[in-house]
Amino acid sequence: MRALALLAAVPLLLWLGQTVLLRRAGLPIRWRLSAADLPRPLKRINRVVTYLALVAALVAYPLLRGTTPLTYYAAFFPLESRPRELLHGGAAAILYLVLLYLAWVLTDNVRLELRHGAARLTRRLAGVPPTALLVALVEELLFRGVLLADLLESLSPRVAVPVAVLVFAGAHYVRSVKRYWTFPGHLALGTLLCLALLWTRALWLPLGLHAGGVVVLMGVRPFARYLGPAWLIGASIFPYAGVVGLAGLLAITLNMWLCYSGAA
């Protein structure tokens, strides 16, 4: 349960950071986490505060357990032939998303077009793999390696997984966001990733699934214009929030269950 307390401290740290920056910009203090009207340099500092808060939580948890972060997290990455789960997860997520995007492009629900110049596009695309891996790694360490693993020590999987899924989904809405109807999509995604850890007792598979998905979403983003209805294709970087995306997440969860349910 200490992981829950630790994660609850993250928004508090973010709020404190935001409050200092708002005061510095001469703006009124607010309860909601939102950097929308901060000047650009302060926005950058706010982003650094976010990263630092997440890293602090990742470092603090193993230390609270009396172990080093390296020893603690290394246990989630067993080496004997398991890294192929990373590739399997990545390939599975990419396969589903690429085929779905193909279906949407063919039916004109998503239109691909060049929106940036060559230099900017190259810069953006070059940043996709490392960013996807980093985003997935931080979220997996935090929500599966810390939160779910901690909950599983004191609760049964039937309770621990839903709690971890709810916290994972809710964390995406702590800051002010454009849309809240994507919440069921985050619940389904969280369920897949939590079950992937539960079935394999390692982070290779959830990391692969997560990073594979982010690679496609970030890679498509500079080209895609969404024309179809949101109930079908979701919105922007949330294609898994539409009915097709939700069904796709259920199907990939079933695929992973068929492959790994007896692997642990």
Next chain:
Amino acid sequence: MKTPAAASGVALVCGRGDADAEAVEAYLRAQGAPPATWYAPRDIDEVDAALRTGRVTRVIFPRLAVFLTALWDERLTTAVWGAAGVQIEFADLPVGAGGALLPLLLEHWATWRQRRRRARAVAGLLLSLVAGLVAFGVLWLCGRV
């Protein structure tokens, strides 16, 4: 690209360096040179947003073709553009394409698009199902090998 963002109420859908820029400037001068904001045709969704907020009430296109291209590309919200009070003008209008043409065009376009959207959604749903089944099948087969 937008230059400069004045709350003029007049939007010019033409890039400053475009071949049509001169004709648009001449048209604007003939209209008494009201202060106007220039939007590149690829940024027409920004004009759409400005229309919604009421910051723009008059839009000037260089040619009918530029307007029609935006329409076919579904970059305009016809309900907003068709609303009363939004004045659409063309610096170079083909002979015979009078003022009555535009409201009619927008009305028919809206009906056609609604029909097309429905067909597109159904096709998208069906093809998505096929895509999902293929992905599921491939992963299932790979898992058995």
